[in-house]
Amino acid sequence: MSGLFKTYRVLALVVGVLLVVGTIGSVLKYGLPDGSTLQRLGEDLTPVWLVHGWIYMIYVVIAFVLTQRAGWPLTRFLLMMVAGLVPGLIFWVERRVASQLRDEHPELARR
Numbered sequence: 850m851s852g853l854f855k856t857y858r859v860l861a862l863v864v865g866v867l868l869v870v871g872t873i874g875s876v877l878k879y880g881l882p883d884g885s886t887l888q889r890l891g892e893d894l895t896p897v898w899l900v901h902g903w904i905y906m907i908y909v910v911i912a913f914v915l916t917q918r919a920g921w922p923l924t925r926f927l928l929m930m931v932a933g934l935v936p937g938l939i940f941w942v943e944r945r946v947a948s949q950l951r952d953e954h955p956e957l958a959r960r
Contacts, residue, residue, distance in 0.1 A: 851956075851957050851958065851959060853911065853914060853915055853918065853957065854915065854947075854950060854957055854958050856911050857908075857911050857912060857915050857943075857946070858943060858947065860904065860907060860908040860911055861908065861932075861933075861939050861940075861942070861943040861946075862939075862940075862943065863904055864901065864904055864905050864908050864933045864939055865933075865937070865939040865940050865943070867897055867900055867901035867904065868901055868933065868934070868935075868936050868939065869936050869937065870894060870897050871894065871897040871898045871901055872936045873891075873894070874890070874891045874892075874893075874894025874895060874897055875891065875894075876891070877890055877891030877894070878891030878892050878894070878895065879891070905933050905934075908933055909930055909933070912926060912929040912930065913926055915946075915950075915957070916929070918954075918957060919950060919953065919954050919957060920954075925946075928942060929942060929946065
């Protein structure tokens with residue numbers, strides 16, 4: 850795999866996991882009574898959003914470079930960006946991007 854493609858895949862998975870963990874933390878923090886054990890766990894998970902934000906910015910840059918090298922339209926890049934903001938969607942998008950990149954540009958996705 851090329852370094853760019855490998856970096857994209859790793860970042861996509863990390864962003865996806867952080868997004869799911871952050872969402873669960875928010876549901877626990879705001880959806881449960883104050884002071885309960887799970888509500889405190891939700892509060893403790895709040896810093897996950899900061900980490901997600903920083904890694905998401907790096908993900909966006911890498912996704913942009915990847916789409917430019919592949920010659921893909923802006924809409925595909927926008928889908929990749931939105932995927933990092935909707936819990937669970939990034940896992941599906943990452944698989945589609947990997948499949949399309951292997952089919953259309955094997956030189957960028959070589960193993």
